[in-house]
Amino acid sequence: MKLSREEAAGRIMVALDYPDAAAAEALVNSLEGIPCYMKVGMQLFYAASPGFVIGLKERGYKVFLDLKMHDIPNTVKGGANSITKLGVDMFNVHAAGGVDMMKAALEGVEQALASDVALARPLVIAVTQLTSTSKQVLNEEIGINGSVEEAVVRYAQLAKQAGLGGVVASPQEVQRIKAACGADFRTITPGIRPAGADPNDQSRIMTPREALQQGTDYMVIGRPITAAASPRLALESIIEELI
Numbered sequence: 001m002k003l004s005r006e007e008a009a010g011r012i013m014v015a016l017d018y019p020d021a022a023a024a025e026a027l028v029n030s031l032e033g034i035p036c037y038m039k040v041g042m043q044l045f046y047a048a049s050p051g052f053v054i055g056l057k058e059r060g061y062k063v064f065l066d067l068k069m070h071d072i073p074n075t076v077k078g079g080a081n082s083i084t085k086l087g088v089d090m091f092n093v094h095a096a097g098g099v100d101m102m103k104a105a106l107e108g109v110e111q112a113l114a115s116d117v118a119l120a121r122p123l124v125i126a127v128t129q130l131t132s133t134s135k136q137v138l139n140e141e142i143g144i145n146g147s148v149e150e151a152v153v154r155y156a157q158l159a160k161q162a163g164l165g166g167v168v169a170s171p172q173e174v175q176r177i178k179a180a181c182g183a184d185f186r187t188i189t190p191g192i193r194p195a196g197a198d199p200n201d202q203s204r205i206m207t208p209r210e211a212l213q214q215g216t217d218y219m220v221i222g223r224p225i226t227a228a229a230s231p232r233l234a235l236e237s238i239i240e241e242l243i
């Protein structure tokens with residue numbers, strides 16, 4: 001697959017895993033002009049409040065709010081309502097919460113959209129098995145039998161049944177997810193490591209180029225960019241690998 005520089009940048013979600021707004025802001029400033037997605041996870045969101053997310057949207061970034069909601073349906077519905085009002089482009093819930101919980105997230109979105117016609121509809125996706133989870137942990141610790149791929153595809157099918165638009169999984173599972181849920185069902189894949197990079201706590205990894213070849217829609221990349229001596233050069237080199 002051939003991508004333009006802009007298309008490649010648009011498929012990369014930079015994970016802003018920082019302890020405060022100032023640190024995250026510095027990283028965002030260093031990437032100025034590169035049209036990548038920004039991903040805000042729980043560390044930054046809990047520290048910096050919704051204001052940081054709203055600021056990213058005001059700067060023109062696409063934003064994935066990665067809060068991985070997992071609660072009773074009524075609470076998830078309320079959370080989805082509040083998140084939709086922030087104007088994010090994408091947010092997620094855990095597929096392990098079940099179909100009713102995932103449907104409740106969509107109801108929360110609808111409720112918010114009905115309250116303000118100016119709001120855009122976010123893509124709601126589900127986390128399958130965390131990319132830090134190995135087969136051994138899945139089978140022996142969590143107690144789910146079978147392969148990681150089977151567990152991931154099962155969760156993806158539940159997410160599809162609930163009406164969600166895609167899932168978070170490893171790039172290693174993208175082809176099986178697409179085969180089970182359709183080519184339009186989005187795959188958002190962390191566990192991306194350029195060749196030779198430290199896997200850190202990730203178990204199911206692939207390089208950016210390999211992930212693209214598997215057909216992933218978006219790659220979530222944190223430490224290979226944020227921990228680099230020059231985050232901008234690290235991101236540019238990943239983009240180069242994709243074009």
Ligand SMILES: O=c1ccn([C@@H]2O[C@H](COP(=O)(O)O)[C@@H](O)[C@H]2O)c(=O)[nH]1
Pocket residue numbers: 015016017041127129130131132168169190191192200202220221222223224
């Ligand atoms: O299964 C999952 C779900 C979410 N993540 C998030 O992606 C980034 C990955 O960061 P790296 O530094 O590139 O490892 C991080 O924000 C996670 O919370 C995930 O890794 N796996």
